[in-house]
Amino acid sequence: MGKKIKRMWIKTIGLALLACLMIVGEANAFGPSTMYSSPSTDPGPGTLYPRAIRLQYNGTSNGTMLATFEHYVNGTPTFPVYRSTDGGVSWSKISEVSDTVNGWGLRYQPFLYELPQAIGSLPAGTLLCAGNSIPSDLSQTKLDLYKSTDKGLTWTFVSSIATGGRADPSGAYDPVWEPFLLVANNKLIMYYSDERDAAHNQKLVHVTSTNGTAWSTPVEDIALADSTKRPGMTTVAKLGNGNYIMTYEYGGSPNGNFAVYYKISSNPENFGAATDPGTLLKTRDGVVPSSSPYVVWVPGTGPNGTIAVTTNSSTELFLNSENGASDTWTRVSTVVPQGYSRAILPLADNHSVLILSGGPLGSGHNSVTYGSKDLGDAALLHQIESSRYAGYYIRHYNFLARIDTNPSPINDSKFRMVPGLADSTGVSFESVNFPGYYLRHYNYVMQLSRNDGTTTFQQDATFYQTAGLANSSQVSFRSYNFPTYYLRQLSYTSMRIDPISASSATADKQDATFIIH
Numbered sequence: 001m002g003k004k005i006k007r008m009w010i011k012t013i014g015l016a017l018l019a020c021l022m023i024v025g026e027a028n029a030f031g032p033s034t035m036y037s038s039p040s041t042d043p044g045p046g047t048l049y050p051r052a053i054r055l056q057y058n059g060t061s062n063g064t065m066l067a068t069f070e071h072y073v074n075g076t077p078t079f080p081v082y083r084s085t086d087g088g089v090s091w092s093k094i095s096e097v098s099d100t101v102n103g104w105g106l107r108y109q110p111f112l113y114e115l116p117q118a119i120g121s122l123p124a125g126t127l128l129c130a131g132n133s134i135p136s137d138l139s140q141t142k143l144d145l146y147k148s149t150d151k152g153l154t155w156t157f158v159s160s161i162a163t164g165g166r167a168d169p170s171g172a173y174d175p176v177w178e179p180f181l182l183v184a185n186n187k188l189i190m191y192y193s194d195e196r197d198a199a200h201n202q203k204l205v206h207v208t209s210t211n212g213t214a215w216s217t218p219v220e221d222i223a224l225a226d227s228t229k230r231p232g233m234t235t236v237a238k239l240g241n242g243n244y245i246m247t248y249e250y251g252g253s254p255n256g257n258f259a260v261y262y263k264i265s266s267n268p269e270n271f272g273a274a275t276d277p278g279t280l281l282k283t284r285d286g287v288v289p290s291s292s293p294y295v296v297w298v299p300g301t302g303p304n305g306t307i308a309v310t311t312n313s314s315t316e317l318f319l320n321s322e323n324g325a326s327d328t329w330t331r332v333s334t335v336v337p338q339g340y341s342r343a344i345l346p347l348a349d350n351h352s353v354l355i356l357s358g359g360p361l362g363s364g365h366n367s368v369t370y371g372s373k374d375l376g377d378a379a380l381l382h383q384i385e386s387s388r389y390a391g392y393y394i395r396h397y398n399f400l401a402r403i404d405t406n407p408s409p410i411n412d413s414k415f416r417m418v419p420g421l422a423d424s425t426g427v428s429f430e431s432v433n434f435p436g437y438y439l440r441h442y443n444y445v446m447q448l449s450r451n452d453g454t455t456t457f458q459q460d461a462t463f464y465q466t467a468g469l470a471n472s473s474q475v476s477f478r479s480y481n482f483p484t485y486y487l488r489q490l491s492y493t494s495m496r497i498d499p500i501s502a503s504s505a506t507a508d509k510q511d512a513t514f515i516i517h
Contacts, residue, residue, distance in 0.1 A: 049109055144161070192205060221271050240297065319332060412431075439461065462479075476512050498512075
């Protein structure tokens, strides 16, 4: 009796802790909020193209976040710098990055970066801001680099990386665009879009530096054989397995203009043949996002972490928890408005992201808005074992639920037990390898489906955890919208909800009883 009471007490405490974890995760979400609104007296669109960093190599200032954006003004443009010391919830302006060498202003495409290691005389923790310096008549483009050694309060010029022609994307000129910075192989890498090669409408290249001032000759990353095609807007993220993912928009793609493509490599200086466009980003349900992608990797969501991509075509995030495998992309909603070249920044909890939007292209007056999205805490991951058949676990297989011994791949049997979609006191089961997909009943049969946001889906995917019908020290799951129906396995190969009660057959109660691991 004493052992049974102890086991039940441990189970109760464990479930209480699980509930607390779920509630805390939800409570930390914020947004949509506004960082800056452009006044009607400024030229349209007022703002675009936000970027942000979270300090990780600045000692006691680690966790501080900085953001900037394109700022359209009547005079000489600068990149305003905003700071958050509360995890991105609120922001205040602390400085501006000004053009101190050309007299033109810093007009387009800012990018913020914190050095994770020393590069030449620039110590780890140095903040960098790259951007496009362009005169008011748009006659030239120049990718310049500035630094801050006081956590963003002041900025000084470092070097000029590339110079091009008129800031006109028609293909008739030879501008340079869209800088992106990364440190790898003990080098500072700048990726950018390049229209200076007469053989290409535009191509994607990178240059490297060991000191931040002297730069290599450009190396092609994407230079498509069809010279009319227009790849653009490189972003790169390092994955947990050591590989790197590069995303870009493919102007003239056969899968839709500016469809998002990606390539994966173990070396961010070599993504394979530049004539190979890579892989189309297409979700399980057939959605192909387009225009101005931005990619990050979020480590704390599960065994592989999660790749997250935002684009101009949607308010959603596009997720991949299988290291970029082409058939495993999913999509989830966010609270942040659609915008041209939105940005994503992983937050300190390692499973949430900050999303920033500067608004759409056009002549209106935009605001810089932001909010967070929890991509799923690995601490909520569980395997659920059958009570009746030891060693058999709930898993999805061809998007239907069943139980299996030694499920392969193992991630098919791992679910985040999150607050119920229809009632936060209940529980829902989110797949770790198909984020945004949940176990739900449909015609009483359990399947794995994408959360479509409907009330019906949310109710079908919500269950109440109860004492086990066959063993009170274990658990059962009662349907939210069919209160006398319980989740149960049936002959190993399927799962469903059925009416089960205390008077039901012992085998039925055993089929509806589980152990949470």
